[in-house]
Amino acid sequence: MWKWLHPYAKPERAYQLCNTLLPWFALPAVVCLVVGTIWGLAYAPQDYQQGDSFRIIYIHVPSAMLSMSTYVAMAIAALVGMVWQWRTAYMAMIAMAPVGAVMTFIALLTGAAWGKPMWGAWWVWDARLTSELILLFLYFGVIALYTAFEDKQQAGKAAGVMALVGVVNIPIIHYSVEWWNTLHQGSTITKFDKPSIATEMLWPLLLNIFGFALFIALVTTMRLKNEIIRREMHRPWVQMLVKQKETNDAV
């Protein structure tokens, strides 16, 4: 059933696929992000409780949501690499890792910034923020493990195992932190008491979530292209590519 995918396991084909996909990610990503952000920040109605400060959700929510899903995507890539022995799957996994880490960092930063007007402190040990912080640590672990190995193929496999260990842990971490939070702080007001969000506010948010997702896909594809080229530097097909580029530039 997945047979049609197998040719893309070859780095050369994967590279071509990246090239075809790039414009399809780039254009919609820019459109969604520009429209969503301007709409959200300038035109969406104010929140009746939080005033204008709520507008940070247009950055915070997409980055927080996608930081988790990027990690899951990494684990899926690692699993694919393990089951079918695809080199490119590990490359894709490691292409995602820093992007996901940056998303997590953005979520933490915007969450902290939001905390100031909400709770009067830059950092509060809120359950969601704490989970995000631990997620950032998990990303660090995968990236650190990958960089520690000289042989990048071995590095990919090792980092893949760690990504899978992390993904088994994410739900456990999530619930444990939530539980810990209710134990120690009583029931504070969580930021998202059930999204009873108005539709005028929802649309730009959805656009931005979509835009962030496409943006992550775009950066990942670009990084994957680099990774493939870097790893396959000595292969004939890469050298052909370089020659072609040189002749094109000469003309």
Added chain:
Amino acid sequence: MGGVFKRDLALAFRQKAELVQPLMFLLMVVTLFPLGVGPGPDTLQLIGPGVIWIAAILSSLMGMERLFRDDFADGSLEQLQLSGLPLYAVATMKVLCHWLVTFIPLLILSPLLAMFLNLTVDMYIALVITLLLGTPLLSLVGAIAVGLTVGLQRGGVLLALLLIPVFIPLLIFATSAVDAAALQLPYRAQIAIIGAMLLIAMALAPAAIAYSLKVSQN
């Protein structure tokens, strides 16, 4: 299989220093807290469970490396892999042996730690139960990361980076069980969750350890 176990035990007792050092580290870390935050009995009782568990995790991270390090460096692991014995079973034996020689002494030391931090008898009982269920989890999950980093020259800090986030849920549930015991509340839920995590680790970790050792061998 029993041979692996016997050999590892024999090795452990010949390198006693390596077993004792993490324990002494644990004892010293625990001693630092009354000195750092003040010796008020109530304060100590409040932070006690957390301190003991954090110290236990840190000291286990220090001793964890020796699980596969020597066997990898001198080539014994290669010979084990070529012996036809299933690698996951061999790895499980090694983890079991490691648990016995590192955490049983910790359990023996635990009454002293409990006295240092002014824990009540109820709290101590809860602490021992969480240690009994939680430390095998540390060994099992830790062994995966040890298997991955065993071929690296400087794996020590990296090992901690990889494992600390993974151990957070265990820390939360274990300390909250002891806290609950302090308030005379039931803590069966926390124990059950730790037990469930241990069962999951027992099911999945052996295969993961075997796989990570193979990756390191490549």
Added chain:
Amino acid sequence: MSGLVASELSCIKRDRVLFDRLSFSLQSGQLVYLRGPNGAGKTSLLRILCGLSQPESGTITWQSQPLGEHWFKDLIYVGHKPGVNGALTAIENLAFWCRQHSVSASLDHLYHVLAELGLVGMEDVPCRTLSAGQQRRVALSRLWLKSAKVWILDEPFTALDVKGVAQLEDKMKAHVDAGGAVLTTSHQALSERAGTVRFFDLEYRF
């Protein structure tokens, strides 16, 4: 084909292709000597053939079956690393190895083999106090203990003295004459004592 047959093996290390579509076979009664410059992938090839590491692509079969338990039963591998634990004595190391590889050898037999290899009096001291050559002898004593059809030896002569080299060469010849197979690498050439040698060359690729 009955022996060890590898076809279309490729190996990539540190993003460098060590070998690509390499085919190789080892039959009983053969002594194959793997030659190649440093970094050509000799050790990588040996480890792949043993089943220790996986090739990028290609298949290996032993007696027409993919490598598995039946292969490990017929194999002795002595690698760069001796596989001898420094804190245990030579006897303990060997006894453990025998047990682990399901070889039944009495304690007397172990002492006998160690004596044959010139390690009298060294049986009961921790191996870390032995010299490199003596440790190598302990590692090589496996060839005397387990009756396996195939020996894969990576630089077996390292640190051995003249007498040790001659003894190992005689042992290799006896093994090959008895229908066994040996695959080895070495930086020094084998002498005639080792019998007829087939060469297999591995080139350094860029």
